[in-house]
Structures are given as structure tokens and as C-alpha cells.
Amino acid sequence: MSTLAAPNENDLKDLISSHLNLEGPMLPILHALQHAYGYIPALAHGLIAEALNITKAEVHGVISFYHDFREKPAGTHVIKLCRAEACQSVGANALAADTLKKLGLDWHETSADGSITIEPVYCLGLCACAPAAMVDDRLVARVDGAKMDKILKELGA
Amino acid sequence: MKIYVPLDSAAVALGADDLADAIVAAAADRNIEVQVIRNGSRGMAWLEPLVEIETDAGRIGYGNVDASDAAALLDGKLSSLGKVDDLPFLARQTRLTFARCGVIDPLDLTNYQAHGGLVGLRRAAQMDQAAIVDEVTKSGLRGRGGAGFPTGIKWKTVSDATADQKYIVCNADEGDSGTFADRMIMEGDPFSLIEGMAIAGLGVGATKGYVYLRSEYPVAIRVMRAAVEAARKGGVLGADVMGSGRAFDMEIRVGAGAYVCGEETALLNSLEGKRGTVRAKPPLPALEGFMGRPTVVNNVISLASVPVIFEKGADHYASFGVGRSRGTVTLQIAGNVKHGGLFETAFGTTLGEVVNDIAGGTASGRPVKAVQVGGPLGAYMPVSKFDTPMGYEEFDQNGGLIGHAGLVVFDDSADMLQMARFAMEFCAVESCGKCTPCRIGAVRGVETIDRIAQGDGAAIELLTDLCETMKDGSLCALGGFTPFPVMSALTHFPDEFAAQKQAAE
Ligand SMILES: Cc1cc2nc3c(=O)[nH]c(=O)nc-3n(C[C@H](O)[C@H](O)[C@H](O)COP(=O)(O)O)c2cc1C
Ligand code: SF4
Numbered sequence A: 001m002s003t004l005a006a007p008n009e010n011d012l013k014d015l016i017s018s019h020l021n022l023e024g025p026m027l028p029i030l031h032a033l034q035h036a037y038g039y040i041p042a043l044a045h046g047l048i049a050e051a052l053n054i055t056k057a058e059v060h061g062v063i064s065f066y067h068d069f070r071e072k073p074a075g076t077h078v079i080k081l082c083r084a085e086a087c088q089s090v091g092a093n094a095l096a097a098d099t100l101k102k103l104g105l106d107w108h109e110t111s112a113d114g115s116i117t118i119e120p121v122y123c124l125g126l127c128a129c130a131p132a133a134m135v136d137d138r139l140v141a142r143v144d145g146a147k148m149d150k151i152l153k154e155l156g157a
Numbered sequence B: 001m002k003i004y005v006p007l008d009s010a011a012v013a014l015g016a017d018d019l020a021d022a023i024v025a026a027a028a029d030r031n032i033e034v035q036v037i038r039n040g041s042r043g044m045a046w047l048e049p050l051v052e053i054e055t056d057a058g059r060i061g062y063g064n065v066d067a068s069d070a071a072a073l074l075d076g077k078l079s080s081l082g083k084v085d086d087l088p089f090l091a092r093q094t095r096l097t098f099a100r101c102g103v104i105d106p107l108d109l110t111n112y113q114a115h116g117g118l119v120g121l122r123r124a125a126q127m128d129q130a131a132i133v134d135e136v137t138k139s140g141l142r143g144r145g146g147a148g149f150p151t152g153i154k155w156k157t158v159s160d161a162t163a164d165q166k167y168i169v170c171n172a173d174e175g176d177s178g179t180f181a182d183r184m185i186m187e188g189d190p191f192s193l194i195e196g197m198a199i200a201g202l203g204v205g206a207t208k209g210y211v212y213l214r215s216e217y218p219v220a221i222r223v224m225r226a227a228v229e230a231a232r233k234g235g236v237l238g239a240d241v242m243g244s245g246r247a248f249d250m251e252i253r254v255g256a257g258a259y260v261c262g263e264e265t266a267l268l269n270s271l272e273g274k275r276g277t278v279r280a281k282p283p284l285p286a287l288e289g290f291m292g293r294p295t296v297v298n299n300v301i302s303l304a305s306v307p308v309i310f311e312k313g314a315d316h317y318a319s320f321g322v323g324r325s326r327g328t329v330t331l332q333i334a335g336n337v338k339h340g341g342l343f344e345t346a347f348g349t350t351l352g353e354v355v356n357d358i359a360g361g362t363a364s365g366r367p368v369k370a371v372q373v374g375g376p377l378g379a380y381m382p383v384s385k386f387d388t389p390m391g392y393e394e395f396d397q398n399g400g401l402i403g404h405a406g407l408v409v410f411d412d413s414a415d416m417l418q419m420a421r422f423a424m425e426f427c428a429v430e431s432c433g434k435c436t437p438c439r440i441g442a443v444r445g446v447e448t449i450d451r452i453a454q455g456d457g458a459a460i461e462l463l464t465d466l467c468e469t470m471k472d473g474s475l476c477a478l479g480g481f482t483p484f485p486v487m488s489a490l491t492h493f494p495d496e497f498a499a500q501k502q503a504a505e
């Protein structure tokens, strides 16, 4: 992921108002914010609340409901490993355990140098060529130990 | 030379993008003119990336092609699979909904029409609302998202409602493990979904549509957005759909990683920008749906099956199938399986035929132990139930459900107690939190299964009671159906729950 801009009020307001013509603009706004900053800046909560005429608590309630939205930046790279049944049927549990061990991390944790965050995901629709993972924006299928080692090496882990 | 390299997520996840680049580079080296077409997937996942070269004799396939094979491919040094259409896995299918998927260029509207596209919409544009709804009813189409509700009846409710605005909402949240039919059609034949939604719009008097597409599907999001643009340019969407004088337009909206948002009322809340909690019914979404307006919520495959119903006629569609399950089922064969992928066939094939014959058994070569049918809320079907025909009622009678028609195959190394535990864990992670039996029950379920694993046999009865409570006291099928995988594992594989006990004693 590229280095992202620091949020300032004017940019946030512009970004929010560019979505206000939509029916149900909340999720599109949150996605756009996360795309721009890598997380949902706290500064945006009040601005969204104002723009949509709801409370800040409601905004926070929405953000915290969804697994996708982050309230603080993730590591430089995010690995999402599928934990769902089809992937489990071909060894995803062992793969996950090995990967976590190699990284010295538990689910949702970020490495000390900030380079890698590892998260579970429940199905990427690659269930006929499992186990599956998503590395930043890149999909990978039939992941085994060797493929994972190669990925981790590429990411500098 | 025309070369097809799939843009389908599965192919891409196995290197298809690099491969496409490598083919272009190798062609330039050799000074040969090559047109690389990024098609959808033919649905034979074990062969991906599956490359096809168009010849006078038809499209010749090459399986598991790596970027490093590009030169050999162009030099004719790669061994081929022969004509792709003749491969048994494809030749045995009845492809109605998926007829074009993998065949055409997904974003070429002219190519789409050369393969029967828009025939259905043109026909619907000449029909009034009642006639459109009747045609869908006559086809016997039932919702492919899970519940199997008759699509015609849903459309009629919305069609009969009066309101200043009605909506068509396509449920593309496809969260079930073992399913990818929605993804494949959106990537491989997006116009069929758009055409189906437009017909739905004309049928019920809705002028606006949304596709709620899960964020885990970046390729599908990109292809669908491009297809909507192309459809607008081609006059399929807009103020005057195919010269009908009636309007319909649509937008792609992206989900945010919550399984429960596949439940239709949670989806509507999410689309409105709220927390994705489940709404009590009534009111039905058909009467008070998106923004409180009458709304058709249909699964991707339900909607993408509509064009062929109008192209070939309701009777043709209904002539396939078994009992009250009419038409075709788009099976998704996944997990530990030799030949996994998408297999469209008339309802009525048995589970055993699918797993053993069509899919060739497990990938590991070990015996099959169980098949979870219908996603994380579906039952584990043991081999003793393999004669169950693929049909809604037929599965119900055998303690299972078809759901979105995903099959996850497990070999004999599967730990059924752990699978039951995972079902409870998943429910706890994804619960919307509205009802106690689901929110708290699932957490208790994990603890109870852990007690069983540690040898506490008495906890089995507790687990059974807990499942009863979840079944009876949950507002939606997340809490209500999690007992299916749990109890089926316990019932069909009791030793795995008891053995833990003996081991600990
Ligand atoms: C927890 C839960 C998740 C669901 N997920 C999906 C889904 O991802 N896709 C879908 O089409 N239906 C899903 N459904 C079913 C929908 O609520 C609804 O029945 C369906 O979208 C209706 O469309 P259909 O009649 O065309 O099947 C889910 C239901 C529940 C309870
Ligand atoms: S069963 Fe679970 S997911 Fe469904 S409404 Fe109740 S708490 Fe929400």
C-alpha cells in the first residue's frame, strides 16, 4: 500500500459531500475514507454525523459493526487468510497456525515493525481451489506452506 | 490468433494476469498477432488457469498454464486438452444460466447479443407487468439465495403494491463457504444479471436497482461497474430501456465484510447506511424494503436466470428439474475434491452422483467422510445420505438444505467435533447481536463443545438443548440454522464426540 495522506478537515468534508447525492451514502463514504487514508479517521466521525444528520454515536455504531472498517491504520501489508469450511477441508487450519507462528502474531495483530497485519476472512469465493488468501489487493489460491513462505519473503517478513 | 485467458478470480488467484501479460510479450517477440480476450471461467477450477486458443476446429484448451509456459503455448509445444466443449465435465451439463459464462468476452455487449443476450429483455419490453410476472411464475423459478421462495410470488407482491418508487435489490453478498456461482456470473457474464434486473424492473414497475456486492470480490466489483457503464451506453439501462419507453437504472454498492448482511433485511439496513442488523418481519421487504419502499430482493443467480426464461420461454425452463424444484441448479463443488468448480444441471441428480461421478471424489484420494451442503448453516451429509436428490423438498426430507447450492467435500481426516465447534464460532463472530439465543448461545455453544472435547459427556445433552433454544428463539437463520451443521455432525458422527470422552478418561 502507498503512503497515505494525513486527514484534514477540508479534504474530509469534500470527500463526504461528494457522496451526498447517493441514496444511503454512509457505506460509500466509509469505503472512500478507508481507501484514501487506510482507516476511518476519528476526525471524520463528527463530519459524517453532521452531513447525514445523525449522532456521532450512530456513526461509530456503524463503523464498529463491519469487519472491514478500521479505526486505526493497519500494517503496510495486510494478509487475509481464509478460515472458512472449504479452505479447512484442504488444510487451512494448519496453514494458518504455521503462518501465525512464523510471523509471531495472533489474528488481527500487526508485526512490531508495522509491516504486516494478519486477519481472518470467511470465504473469498475461491473454494474450489483452496486454501485461499488475499495479500493486499492480490488474490492467491491453492496456498501451501511454500507459497506462503514466498509471499512472506516478498513482503519482507 | 484469438487466445482466451480468464479474468475470473480463481484464474487470477492462480496467475492468469501474469500469464496474459506473458502471452502478449511472447507474441511480440515472435511477431505474431495475438488477440488476448479476458473471458470468464468455464467453471473447471482444477484446470485454472485454463487457456483456450480459437481454431477452425473449435476452442482448444490448455490446463494449468503458467506464465512460464507462454512461449511453448504460442509455439504449439504445450499439450492440449482438446476441444473444451467436449470435456466431459462441460459436456454433461445443462447450461441455461451459465450458457455464456466463459464463452464470451464479459464486457462486449455485441458478443453478448451474438449468444442470445437481450432477446429476453426485448421480449419483456413488449409485455405488461402482469404478463412478465406470470412468465416468471410459470417458470417455477425459486430463489437461489437459500430459502427457495417462489420468485414469481415475490414479484407479484411488489408489482401489486402502489408507491412513488420501487426498487430491485440484488443480493450479491454470497458469504457461504463453498459458493462462488454469483461471483462467476458477475465476472463472466455480467450483462445477464443486468438484463435480469432490468426485466425485474419492468415486471414490478421499479426504476432503480442496486447490487449489494461483497467487498471480498474485487474482480466482480470492477467487472460489474464496467458492465453497468456499457449497458447504459448500449441503451439497456437508462430512461428508455430497449425502446420500451420505461426507465431502469442501477448502481453497484459494496458491502463491508459482514456475513449477516446477506440476510435480506440486514442487507437493506446496510444499503441504507445503518448497522446490518436483521429486521423483524412483517413488514415484508416486498412491501416496505429499501427506504421503506416496495423492494424485490433476489439473489444473483435468481436474477441472472431470468433472461433465459424470457429468451426460451417459461415452459422450456420448467421442463427441467424434479418435483417442485424446476429448472437448473448451479452446483458449486468445492473443498477436498478432485474436480471442483461450477456444474449446472437439472435438479434431481443425487448428491452421490455429484460427489463421486462428476467431481471424482476427494483431491486427497482418501474416502469421503461428509459433504456440507448449503454453506455454513447447512447440514453435514454423511455418505449414507448420498442417494438424496438435489431438490429443495428432497433435501429437507433428509435433514439437509440446498441453500445456495454449494457443496464442501471433506475426507476422512476431517474432525467433525471441530467442524461443529467452528459452526458455533462462526455464528458468534457474525451474529448481528439482536437475539440472545444467537448472540450468547453461540458463545456457549463453543464452550460446551470444548467441554465435550475434554471428556465431559454430560455436555452433549446441554449442546442438544442449546441447539433447540437457538432454533426456536432466533429471528433469522444465522442463529436458527447453525444447529444444522452442529447437530448433523453430532448425529451422524457420534463416535467423534464420544471418543473424545473415552480418550480423556
Ligand atoms: C445469515 C443469512 C445470510 C444470507 N446470505 C445470503 C447471501 O449471501 N446471498 C443471498 O442471495 N441470500 C442470502 N440469504 C438469504 C436472503 O435472506 C434472501 O432469502 C434472499 O436474498 C432472497 O433472494 P432469492 O429469493 O432470490 O433467493 C441469507 C440469509 C441469512 C439468514
Ligand atoms: S439470529 Fe443472530 S443474526 Fe439473526 S437476527 Fe438474531 S442475533 Fe441477528
Ligand code: FES
Binding pocket: A082, A083, A084, A085, A086, A087, A088, A122, A123, A124, A125, A126, A127, A130, A131, A132, B176, B177, B178, B179
Ligand atoms: S472457503 Fe475459503 S475461499 Fe471459500
